Amino acid sequence: MFRALEGCILRVAALMATGALRLIYRAYESENPTTVCDGIVIVGDLIFTNRARHAMRQLDLADYYGYRLVQRYLKSIVATEKPIGLGYLIGARFEPSATEGYIETDTARFAACLVRYAIYRRLLAGFGICVSRSRAAQRVALQRELRSMQLLNCNESDLERQLTFIRQRKRKRSQKFAVPL
Secondary structure, eight states: OHHHHHHHHHHHHHHHHHHHHHHHHHHHHHHSOEEEETTEEEESOHHHHHHHHHHHHHHHHHOHHHHHHHHHHOOEEEEESSOBTTGGGTTEEEEEBOTTSOBSSOHHHHHHHHHHHHHHHHHHHHHOOOGGGOHHHHHHHHHHHHHHHHHTTOOHHHHHHHHHHHHHHHHHHHHHTOOOO
């Protein structure tokens, strides 16, 4: 009974969040210039748009499968002042940009992040799996992001940080079922 009620509450919350995200997206879209690159709408100034395009090109050349996932499941990349984490609910990546308009991370790392968000969207749209509630789904997306990072030749420090983060997610899962002494 409680699980069914919890599921209903989560669905209502997801619908409300989706509506709010669409309003935020429309506000950013009306205030900033938009460009279409490979079927993805990029909302932001010229510097942000060029960096996002460069990330897409890198992804196309190094990780074609990841590129196709991004093309299929992400509809837009939006430059924002603050990060908005649930953009995958509407197929958008809200990327915080610096004051000069550029993406703060390396373009290869940013491209790998786009793959992770595409996986999040795919799991939600195709299988109804809410990634924020499923550690297993998060691990799948993080491991695919790691694969993209390897194909894109990201920095060793970024790769090590990603591996450490994946290991921590696995450890937290095993600790959850540990019996306290």
